[in-house]
Amino acid sequence: MSDMTFDHKECGSCPIRHRAVCARCEADELEELDAIKYYRSYEAGQPIVWSGDRMDFVASVVTGVASLSQAMEDGRTQMVGLLLPSDFLGRPGRDAAPYDVVAVSNLTLCCFRRKPFEQMMLRTPHVSQRLLEMTLDELDAAREWMLILGRKTAREKIASLLAIIARREASLELTTAGDGMDFELPLTREAMADYLGLTLETVSRQISALKRDGVITLEGKRKVVIPDYDRLQIETGDDTDGGLMI
Amino acid sequence: MSDMTFDHKECGSCPIRHRAVCARCEADELEELDAIKYYRSYEAGQPIVWSGDRMDFVASVVTGVASLSQAMEDGRTQMVGLLLPSDFLGRPGRDAAPYDVVAVSNLTLCCFRRKPFEQMMLRTPHVSQRLLEMTLDELDAAREWMLILGRKTAREKIASLLAIIARREASLELTTAGDGMDFELPLTREAMADYLGLTLETVSRQISALKRDGVITLEGKRKVVIPDYDRLQIETGDDTDGGLMI
DNA sequence: TTGGCGCATTGACCCAGATCAAGAATTGCG
DNA sequence: CGCAATTCTTGATCTGGGTCAATGCGCCAA
Numbered sequence: 001m002s003d004m005t006f007d008h009k010e011c012g013s014c015p016i017r018h019r020a021v022c023a024r025c026e027a028d029e030l031e032e033l034d035a036i037k038y039y040r041s042y043e044a045g046q047p048i049v050w051s052g053d054r055m056d057f058v059a060s061v062v063t064g065v066a067s068l069s070q071a072m073e074d075g076r077t078q079m080v081g082l083l084l085p086s087d088f089l090g091r092p093g094r095d096a097a098p099y100d101v102v103a104v105s106n107l108t109l110c111c112f113r114r115k116p117f118e119q120m121m122l123r124t125p126h127v128s129q130r131l132l133e134m135t136l137d138e139l140d141a142a143r144e145w146m147l148i149l150g151r152k153t154a155r156e157k158i159a160s161l162l163a164i165i166a167r168r169e170a171s172l173e174l175t176t177a178g179d180g181m182d183f184e185l186p187l188t189r190e191a192m193a194d195y196l197g198l199t200l201e202t203v204s205r206q207i208s209a210l211k212r213d214g215v216i217t218l219e220g221k222r223k224v225v226i227p228d229y230d231r232l233q234i235e236t237g238d239d240t241d242g243g244l245m246i
Numbered sequence: 247m248s249d250m251t252f253d254h255k256e257c258g259s260c261p262i263r264h265r266a267v268c269a270r271c272e273a274d275e276l277e278e279l280d281a282i283k284y285y286r287s288y289e290a291g292q293p294i295v296w297s298g299d300r301m302d303f304v305a306s307v308v309t310g311v312a313s314l315s316q317a318m319e320d321g322r323t324q325m326v327g328l329l330l331p332s333d334f335l336g337r338p339g340r341d342a343a344p345y346d347v348v349a350v351s352n353l354t355l356c357c358f359r360r361k362p363f364e365q366m367m368l369r370t371p372h373v374s375q376r377l378l379e380m381t382l383d384e385l386d387a388a389r390e391w392m393l394i395l396g397r398k399t400a401r402e403k404i405a406s407l408l409a410i411i412a413r414r415e416a417s418l419e420l421t422t423a424g425d426g427m428d429f430e431l432p433l434t435r436e437a438m439a440d441y442l443g444l445t446l447e448t449v450s451r452q453i454s455a456l457k458r459d460g461v462i463t464l465e466g467k468r469k470v471v472i473p474d475y476d477r478l479q480i481e482t483g484d485d486t487d488g489g490l491m492i
Numbered sequence: 493t494t495g496g497c498g499c500a501t502t503g504a505c506c507c508a509g510a511t512c513a514a515g516a517a518t519t520g521c522g
Numbered sequence: 523c524g525c526a527a528t529t530c531t532t533g534a535t536c537t538g539g540g541t542c543a544a545t546g547c548g549c550c551a552a
Contacts, residue, residue, distance in 0.1 A: 068389075070389065070390070070392075070393045072393070072397065072483055072484070072485075073485060074483075076397040077397070078392055078393040078396040078397045080389035080392045080393065081389070091382055092378075093375070093378070093379065093382075094382065098386055098389075099389070122371060125368060125371065125374070128371070128374055128375070128378065129339070129374070131378060132338075132339070132374065132377060132378050132381060133339065135378060135381045135382060135385060136337055136339075136340070136381060138385055139381060139384055139385050139388060140344055142385060142388040142389060142392065143314075143316065143326035143327070143344075143345070143388060144316070145392060146316075146324055146326045146388065146391060146392060146395055147316045147318070147324040147326065149392055149395035149396045149443065150324040150395045150442070150443025151318065151322040151323070151324045151443060153538080153539095154538075154539065188498095188499070188500090189499075189500065189501095190499085196396070197395065197396025197397060198539075198540090199539075199540060199541080200499095200500085201500095201501085201502085201539090201540080201541080201542095202538090202539055202540075203500095204500060204501055204502080205501080205502080205539090207500095207501095208501070208502085220548095221499075221500065221547090221548090237318055237320075238318070239318075239319060399508075399509095400508075400509065434528095434529070434530090435529075435530065435531095436529085444509075444510090445509075445510060445511080446529090446530085447509090447510080447511080447512095447530095447531085447532085448508090448509055448510075450529095450530060450531055450532080451509090451531080451532080453530095453531095454531070454532085466518085467517080467518070467529075467530065
């Protein structure tokens, strides 16, 4: 774990500014946030906090991927959240981290000291509004995930995960919705298995099957090409309303 | 669906007062809530809203049980939330219901018209604080559930569900934590299956197995007796920190 | 260049839970 | 009270995905 600094220009493009906390912040509120802000980097595989740890910050993901997961004492683990760039980590008003947080890839966080952040929340209603909105979004994502975990087949699970990641990439890069998306898979087979409630062997087999059936193409092990997004969408088993909403 | 009225005394014991929205409300805020409040009853099995419907109210469960669930078009359904007395239904700031809501048993809701409720939220910061708190609790519950769905065996799933319901009953009735809890199961075998990502046959078999092994006793089909809560807790596969926290 | 290490793939086999199919127990209603 | 409709239980069989084990593929370091 190393501290680092971003120059103002980079900071200006930090996702926290336009997506997470301050979608509607005024200039002086941004100043205030800048004063309690610091950057922190982690390497792939590094733990960020353990379940039960005291967390004295909240943060926004700048680059990389982090996971939230719950473990049973016999070693079974279930990923319960996936944080991609612009996602928010931490909970104002709560001392202890409820899950293990791990850097899945190399990761940079934009952190805010928790106490001043909470005080700012109390003063500026639209920040806490925004927090509620984000928490409701997380709740929706968690519940979509519950459907995946409880009722989908292995093949549908893999297709759903690929579709979720593809959507997220597209919405960040403002890519055109159409066909021919591609992206770097930020997860190992084991992490995908933990996400989907499968074993890594089943993940590997189903990815091979989707490749064999022409739903996806792999370049190397991690680069995924999706020639026809609608086809992938059908494989997820979801309503085929198709669109790239999020 | 029928409208009904509660006299003031009953209203005074409505869970909304002491658990959900107004844990810290002052008398005049309670007056204000009373002005936009009405009661509504549903019979077991009745739908309350369908996914996508416009919802012009938020509500608190007074008596009975409701479920939130998601359906795939081929008929597979997954319950994604279970609302017991004192739980909150609806989302300030959002027009459309994201899930199907169904009355699992006979149900009474204490409803608040959404627009005035939202305006009140904007004015009284501790109400929106409370909303955020409740939403974070729901998120935690959803994620605990994800572990259940993704990684637990059928037997552990059933034990977990019974433990969750037993805990909830205990926390509402302020029962002593110790042994010898009992409660009326508010769910059919099919609803339990939808909750746990199982089939109703598997639910039935595992309940029989837990009964055979002396973990639970049934009186009739719905009344469950738990002679030793710690024993049940062990069957859930969770950390055996035991306590009745919620 | 070679060996070692960390992923990923693939195969063979097995088992928990699904599916299909009777019945039994409750519940509700005329 | 009695008959029908639910809801639940139990049995027999099947199968998707888990488990165990071997092999492959890069990539880095010596």
